[in-house]
Amino acid sequence: MKEFRLYAITAEQFHPNRELIEVMEEAIIGGADIIQLRDKTSGREELLRKAQALRELTRKHGVTFIVNDHIDIALEVDADGIHLGQNDLSLEEARKLVGNKIIGISTHAIEEARLAEAQGADYIGVGPVFRTATKVDVVDPVSVSYVREVAAEIRIPFVAIGGIKLNNVDEVLAAGATRVCAVSEIVGSDDVIGTCRAYLAKLGNKEA
Ligand SMILES: Cc1ncc(COP(=O)(O)OP(=O)(O)O)c(N)n1
Numbered sequence: 001m002k003e004f005r006l007y008a009i010t011a012e013q014f015h016p017n018r019e020l021i022e023v024m025e026e027a028i029i030g031g032a033d034i035i036q037l038r039d040k041t042s043g044r045e046e047l048l049r050k051a052q053a054l055r056e057l058t059r060k061h062g063v064t065f066i067v068n069d070h071i072d073i074a075l076e077v078d079a080d081g082i083h084l085g086q087n088d089l090s091l092e093e094a095r096k097l098v099g100n101k102i103i104g105i106s107t108h109a110i111e112e113a114r115l116a117e118a119q120g121a122d123y124i125g126v127g128p129v130f131r132t133a134t135k136v137d138v139v140d141p142v143s144v145s146y147v148r149e150v151a152a153e154i155r156i157p158f159v160a161i162g163g164i165k166l167n168n169v170d171e172v173l174a175a176g177a178t179r180v181c182a183v184s185e186i187v188g189s190d191d192v193i194g195t196c197r198a199y200l201a202k203l204g205n206k207e208a
C-alpha cells in the first residue's frame with residue numbers, strides 16, 4: 001500500500017456545525033494522507049452518499065480512502081480499502097471479497113498482530129494506546145508497551161490509535177510508532193489544518 005503517516009477518521013459528533021467534507025478536506029490540506037469513513041449511525045443511503053463524497057475528495061487530493069465496517073459500500077464507491085475489527089469477518093473471507101484492495105485490522109495484543117500479519121493484512125491498528133471516549137465498546141488501554149512490542153516484531157505497517165493527542169503523541173513515537181491516527185483531536189479542533197501540521201511536525205523526523 002501507499003506509504004502513510006497521519007491517519008484521520010471521520011467523527012461528525014465532534015463538529016456538529018461543520019460539514020463532513022469541509023472538515024476532512026482541511027485534514028488532508030494539513031497533511032492527513034489516509035482517511036477513513038467511520039459512521040455508526042447513518043442509514044445505508046446516507047452512508048453511501050458520504051462514501052461517494054469522500055471518494056471524490058480523496059481522489060482529488062491523491063490520498064488513500066478506507067471504509068470502516070461496510071465492505072459493500074467500499075466496493076460500490078471503489079474505496080482503496082476496508083478496515084476490519086476483531087469481530088468482523090475473517091481476513092481470508094474479506095480478501096476474497098475485496099481482492100487486492102487494502103485490508104486493515106484492529107489489534108489489541110501481540111498475538112492478534114502476529115495473526116493479522118500471517119493472514120495477509122496490509123496494515124494493523126494498534127490500540128487503544130490511551131483511554132478514548134470516541135469509541136464506545138472499546139477495550140482497556142493497551143499502553144505504549146504494546147506499541148513497543150509491535151514496533152520490535154511486526155513488519156507490516158502499523159498505526160497507533162486511541163486517545164492520541166498532541167500532548168502525548170511524543171510518547172507514542174518514542175515507543176516506535178511512525179504512523180498515528182487521531183480522531184477527536186483532529187476533527188474536533190478549531191484549527192484542523194494547524195492540528196494536522198503539528199502532528200506531522202512531530203512525525204516528520206521519524207522514519208516510516
Ligand atoms: C485505524 C483504525 N484502527 C482501529 C479501528 C477500530 O476498528 P474496529 O475495531 O472495527 O472498531 P470500530 O471502529 O468499528 O468501532 C479503526 N476504525 N481504525
Ligand SMILES: Cc1nc(C(=O)O)sc1CCOP(=O)(O)O
Nearest residue numbers: 127128132134162163182183184
Ligand atoms: C475508532 C477507534 N479504534 C480504536 C482501537 O483501539 O481500535 S480507538 C478508536 C477511537 C480513537 O479516537 P480518539 O483519537 O478520539 O481517541
Ligand SMILES: [Mg+2]
Nearest residue numbers: 068069084085
Ligand atoms: Mg469496525
